[in-house]
Amino acid sequence: MISTATTGTNAVDWEQRIDFDRLRAERLARLKAELERSDLGAVLAFDFANIRYMSATHIGTWAIDKLIRFSLLTRNTDPIVWDFGSAAKHHALHNPWLNTTTAEMDADPHAPHHGAVRPRLESGARAGISTLRGAFNPNAGIAEDVAKKIKRELEKFGVADQPLGVDVIEPPVLFALQREGIQVVDGQQLFLTARAIKTQDEISLLTEAASMVDAAYDKLYEFLRPGVRENEAVGLVSKTLYDLGSEYVEGVNAISGERCSPHPHVYSDRIIRPGDPAFFDILHSYNGYRTCYYRTFAVGSASPAQNDAYKRAREYMDRAIALVKPGATTADIVSVWPKAQEFGFPDEEAAFALQYGHGVGLSIWEKPIFSRLVSLDHPEELKEGMFFALETYWPSADGIGAARIEEEMVVTATGCEVVTKFPAEDLLIAGQRFYTVNGPLPDLRSSQSHLNTPAGRGEPGA
Numbered sequence: 001m002i003s004t005a006t007t008g009t010n011a012v013d014w015e016q017r018i019d020f021d022r023l024r025a026e027r028l029a030r031l032k033a034e035l036e037r038s039d040l041g042a043v044l045a046f047d048f049a050n051i052r053y054m055s056a057t058h059i060g061t062w063a064i065d066k067l068i069r070f071s072l073l074t075r076n077t078d079p080i081v082w083d084f085g086s087a088a089k090h091h092a093l094h095n096p097w098l099n100t101t102t103a104e105m106d107a108d109p110h111a112p113h114h115g116a117v118r119p120r121l122e123s124g125a126r127a128g129i130s131t132l133r134g135a136f137n138p139n140a141g142i143a144e145d146v147a148k149k150i151k152r153e154l155e156k157f158g159v160a161d162q163p164l165g166v167d168v169i170e171p172p173v174l175f176a177l178q179r180e181g182i183q184v185v186d187g188q189q190l191f192l193t194a195r196a197i198k199t200q201d202e203i204s205l206l207t208e209a210a211s212m213v214d215a216a217y218d219k220l221y222e223f224l225r226p227g228v229r230e231n232e233a234v235g236l237v238s239k240t241l242y243d244l245g246s247e248y249v250e251g252v253n254a255i256s257g258e259r260c261s262p263h264p265h266v267y268s269d270r271i272i273r274p275g276d277p278a279f280f281d282i283l284h285s286y287n288g289y290r291t292c293y294y295r296t297f298a299v300g301s302a303s304p305a306q307n308d309a310y311k312r313a314r315e316y317m318d319r320a321i322a323l324v325k326p327g328a329t330t331a332d333i334v335s336v337w338p339k340a341q342e343f344g345f346p347d348e349e350a351a352f353a354l355q356y357g358h359g360v361g362l363s364i365w366e367k368p369i370f371s372r373l374v375s376l377d378h379p380e381e382l383k384e385g386m387f388f389a390l391e392t393y394w395p396s397a398d399g400i401g402a403a404r405i406e407e408e409m410v411v412t413a414t415g416c417e418v419v420t421k422f423p424a425e426d427l428l429i430a431g432q433r434f435y436t437v438n439g440p441l442p443d444l445r446s447s448q449s450h451l452n453t454p455a456g457r458g459e460p461g462a
Contacts, residue, residue, distance in 0.1 A: 007208045009126040009245045009286075017286075023201040024056040024097055027081070027194075034194040035075060041162025042074035042154060043187045046130065048360035050167050050191045051287055055079040057095060059249040061285070067170055072150060077159040079187070082149065091125035093453045098124035131170055137171065147176035154182065156207025165190055178393050196359060196367040197385040202289065203410055206360060206387055209286035210408055210419045211247075213293045216240040216282055217422040224299050224430035226274050229265045230254035237282055246284045250364070253281035253294075259403040261395040263354065274300040275446075277401035278430075283364055290364045292389045293420050294406035295432045301445050309396040310403040310427040316355065316392040319403050320370075324382060324409060324416040329372045331379035333357060334392070337372060343395055348373040360408060361387065386411045403427070 006015050031054055035043060045051045048064045051071040063069065071081045081091060081098065091098055099122075126350050128149055129142070136142045154160040164177070165187020214328065216237045223236050234252040254267035256278040266267050272278060279296040296304055296313075319336040340351035348371070355371025368380040368388060391406040405424055409416040434441040 006332060007204055007211060009208070010249065016024060018201050018204055020201070023205075024156070025197040025200065026201070027056070029131050029192045030197070030199075031073065031191070034190050035073065035409070035461075036357040038165070038190055039163060040165045040187065041159030042072060042157075042183070043165040043167075043190055044150060044169075045071045045167050045187075045191065047072075047167040047171060047188075047191070049195075050273055051081065053191070053195055053362055055095075056097060057087075057091055058081065058083050058288065059083060066166065067133055068460055070128070070146065072153055072275055074157045074159050075162075076159065076327065077153070078124060080124045080126060080153060082126045082130065084323070088125045088127040089282065093124055095125060097232045098223060100263045106199050121152040124142065131172055133170065134172070142173035142174040143170070144179075146173050147182070150177060151180045151182060185422050187319065192367045195361050197383060198361060198387045198410070199385075203385070203387060204362065205287050206291075206408070206410075207419045209289050209291045210254045210285065210293060212241055212244045212246060212286060212428045213282045213284070213291050213420070214422045215244060217280075217295055220280065221428065222298065224278065224297060226272060226299065228272045230270050230278075233278075233280065233294075234267050237280070241282075241284050245287055247284040247288065250283040250285060250290070251281070252283070253279075255279050255404075257298075258400050260404075261400065263393065263402065263404065272299055273301060274431075276300075277302070277306045277403070279397070279402070281404070281406065283327065288362050290360055290362070292358070292360055292364045293408060294393075294404045295361040295390060295402045295422055295424055295428075296405060298443075300429070300431045301443050302427055302429060302432065303396070303398060303401070304444060305396040306396040306401045306403070307427055307444055309394045309401060310405075312394040313392045313403040313405050316394070317390060318406060320357075320390050320417065321407065321416065322407065324411060325412060325414065326382060329379035329380045330357070330368050330375040330382070333370050334372045334375045337392070339372065352389070355391070357388055357390040359386065364389075372431070382411050382414055384411050 006017055008017060045054055046067045051069060052058055054073055055071050069083045071079050073079050083091060130141045141247050162267050163183045163185045166184055167188045174184055220233060220241045221237060233254045237252045238249045253265060256270055256272050257276040259270060260277050260279060276299045278299060279294060281294045283290060283292055296310060316337055320333045323332050337355040342346045346350035352371060352373055359366030359368055359390060386412045387407050389408045393402060395402040406417050406422045409418045429443045
């Protein structure tokens, strides 16, 4: 599947771009379909991405890690969202899709249609809050209040005797639900299965998010030079993305020089020097949809060892992309990647996420997952409309640098389309060119000037 909509950060009347009404409707339809196929009566979400997928509500990225808001979908309702009081009022005013008709079970034993399901119009935007990750005094009864809210809806809509799937949950809330007689089971797989196949509007949003990172890499390529610190590169990338309309810059992995091997997965204040390798991972969100997008550079020049490492990482990437198509499996992809022992690790767990792949959507690690740790024994089939990133890594033979490459792609009817467009087929040299009396300093060279001796040059008899 390839989205035919054009991309742009504005909505316009003269082109078909993102249709947000369709996006909301199709996401909810996929989630409802998975719920119908399951043996669950309802699903309860505390995970920020699952709440957004279910209800199309958002209160800012500050809330991502707090588990304070929650959303419920039953077999007989559209989403109900409990949120901060002011946020709930805002939803009621500006999220009309939450004001929906639900099917309520008639619980009155004296009613003529006792036990029947009848329609009811009510707001799905409610005031409510969870335990603030334990910050509330446990004696305040907040966890118990959450459980009572959920039980009331499950009973009202006739699913209280069926399992409740939950994605992530704090123990006090779990225990409170169980004390209410609710059977709590794992609901995360249902959410992730629903989210695995992207709609055309999701693909357009993911492509737009990647295009913003294309621009950030262009700025970064111009900026890199000796004397720049890793944290300055993070600042430049973040400003570029926010200027383009990013909702949230989740992180910028900026890794250079000897920090490249082993990969530390966090930037520092290291000063970049002539001849350094430097790789970056840019993770941000546009209208909720993420990127995970690595590129590697050499600054001023590249050593032969660094160039060889890049060629190796690129070859593993290209072999993997060539296999991506509907019907292929994650096992097919990881089978062309090296074993952990081949690049200096004792086992696949120790090397996890270096030769790796993962779905990308409202979060950066979704289904399917590609790793020799799990995929050979538990393969997942690739399907049209899946959107994921593949990542390869190779340390340089000199023990200093490494190459890291990542491409995002969508599975099409016949193969895949790569949506990450910043050049990566060969190692790019960033920074200004240097000139000697004999002309330009070579791009491929050792950065050690003390090798300019007869012995260093390898001259006969030296």
